[in-house]
Amino acid sequence: MTIQEAKFQYLLRLGDSSLIIGHRLSEWCGSGPILEEDIALINIALDFVGNATAILGYAATVEGNGRTEDDLAFLRGEREFRNLLITEQPNGDYAATITRQFLYDVYTYYLYEALKSSKDETIAALAEKSHKEITYHLRHTTEWMYRLGDGTAESHERMQNAMNDLWMFTGEMFDMDEVDALLIKEGIAPDLNAIKEKWEAHVKPVIAEATLQIPSYNFKQKGSREGKHSEHLGFLLAEMQSVHRSFPGAKW
Amino acid sequence: MPQHDKLSNVFVILNEVKNLMIPNITTDQLFQFLSAIPDPEIPVINIIELGILREVKWDGETCTVVITPTYSGCPAMKVIEDDIRIKLKEIGIENVKVDLVYTPAWTTDWISDEAKEKLWAYGIAPPEHSSVDKGLLTGKVRHLKCPQCGSENVSMISQFGSTACKALYRCNDCREPFDYFKCI
Numbered sequence: 001m002t003i004q005e006a007k008f009q010y011l012l013r014l015g016d017s018s019l020i021i022g023h024r025l026s027e028w029c030g031s032g033p034i035l036e037e038d039i040a041l042i043n044i045a046l047d048f049v050g051n052a053t054a055i056l057g058y059a060a061t062v063e064g065n066g067r068t069e070d071d072l073a074f075l076r077g078e079r080e081f082r083n084l085l086i087t088e089q090p091n092g093d094y095a096a097t098i099t100r101q102f103l104y105d106v107y108t109y110y111l112y113e114a115l116k117s118s119k120d121e122t123i124a125a126l127a128e129k130s131h132k133e134i135t136y137h138l139r140h141t142t143e144w145m146y147r148l149g150d151g152t153a154e155s156h157e158r159m160q161n162a163m164n165d166l167w168m169f170t171g172e173m174f175d176m177d178e179v180d181a182l183l184i185k186e187g188i189a190p191d192l193n194a195i196k197e198k199w200e201a202h203v204k205p206v207i208a209e210a211t212l213q214i215p216s217y218n219f220k221q222k223g224s225r226e227g228k229h230s231e232h233l234g235f236l237l238a239e240m241q242s243v244h245r246s247f248p249g250a251k252w
Numbered sequence: 253m254p255q256h257d258k259l260s261n262v263f264v265i266l267n268e269v270k271n272l273m274i275p276n277i278t279t280d281q282l283f284q285f286l287s288a289i290p291d292p293e294i295p296v297i298n299i300i301e302l303g304i305l306r307e308v309k310w311d312g313e314t315c316t317v318v319i320t321p322t323y324s325g326c327p328a329m330k331v332i333e334d335d336i337r338i339k340l341k342e343i344g345i346e347n348v349k350v351d352l353v354y355t356p357a358w359t360t361d362w363i364s365d366e367a368k369e370k371l372w373a374y375g376i377a378p379p380e381h382s383s384v385d386k387g388l389l390t391g392k393v394r395h396l397k398c399p400q401c402g403s404e405n406v407s408m409i410s411q412f413g414s415t416a417c418k419a420l421y422r423c424n425d426c427r428e429p430f431d432y433f434k435c436i
Contacts, residue, residue: 037410046326046416050323125356129357
């Protein structure tokens with residue numbers, strides 16, 4: 001595998017995760033529990049979609065086959081997507097959305113912090129920009145972890161159910177393979193073991209403060225690196241890509 | 253002389269005239285010329301005052317305009333790009349390329365003091381000095397004044413307001429809501 005191929009894969013992983021979670025959050029548009037939360041989630045979704053546009057745009061440039069970020073977003077099938085499984089999980093209720101977002105926000109916070117020092121200038125620049133936005137996301141979801149976890153009996157139960165369901169998707173975030181090994185050597189990507197330590201140190205106290213339990217099972221879902229996704233991604237892409245695919249080549 | 257020669261001569265002459273009509277204008281002047289473009293959402297400030305317009309340069313016959321987005325997903329960037337093309341077309345420059353650059357990362361530190369006054373007059377609380385607000389990201393409280401009545405007795409409704417760059421506040425004295433331009 002060449003460095004260029006590794007970079008392309010790595011950028012797909014970053015960009016696809018942003019795109020898919022951005023899409024999931026946009027599904028709340030007009031349906032949020034209160035107006036301010038509706039707006040908050042849409043703002044966060046917008047940050048992610050903007051980030052995805054930039055990263056997938058760079059991925060297309062690195063690939064060098066004439067594809068654009070739109071081709072990558074709207075014309076690939078499930079098996080070609082590299083987003084983390086956690087990002088495609090359905091929104092469920094607000095507890096599930098917040099829990100999923102919190103676990104992912106802590107991850108992106110430390111990951112992008114590390115990417116600011118990437119030897120690839122474009123990645124470093126994008127990370128510098130996104131990390132500032134991610135800091136605001138994390139603050140928001142942390143507050144809601146406390147409010148809902150340490151809230152009413154019902155909100156607490158919903159949060160614990162969400163945590164029980166989603167915890168199994170957190171292992172994959174830190175898995176590394178040939179792509180990571182190559183890029184770590186070049187100083188382009190960070191060692192995810194270091195990120196994992198920071199993630200655990202950050203996540204555990206918040207979960208405890210929210211009066212929630214970390215599930216006791218050890219099993220962790222994986223597969224997104226090989227394009228093996230949960231059943232949800234197909235439906236998500238069908239909806240997300242339908243307009244683009246209905247009018248091939250259309251221009252605004 | 254055959255008909256097509258006459259026609260092609262006409263086209264050559266017209267092209268020369270068109271080139272003469274493009275004013276002999278420096279890139280500095282072009283840069284200032286684009287100050288006429290306001291932020292689409294906040295029309296009292298322009299793209300130079302916001303630090304969005306970074307550079308204007310000539311790449312051969314192409315006028316390249318370099319801009320940087322405020323937030324990654326800012327939808328106003330497309331409108332600003334279109335406005336740049338429209339504005340340059342007014343003075344006969346049609347061969348335009350708009351480059352979106354992400355580095356150096358845009359920061360509210362680039363908003364001029366004058367622009368902050370304009371925001372305030374428009375009803376938007378301007379970003380506080382960055383060192384103060386970055387403290388917010390670790391939990392410290394901002395000290396803002398209501399743009400309508402000047403009271404410091406304000407509450408934050410949501411960290412996310414009408415646009416990606418703004419937070420929503422309410423004044424506890426006059427009860428009016430207002431936007432705060434977040435530091436980033």
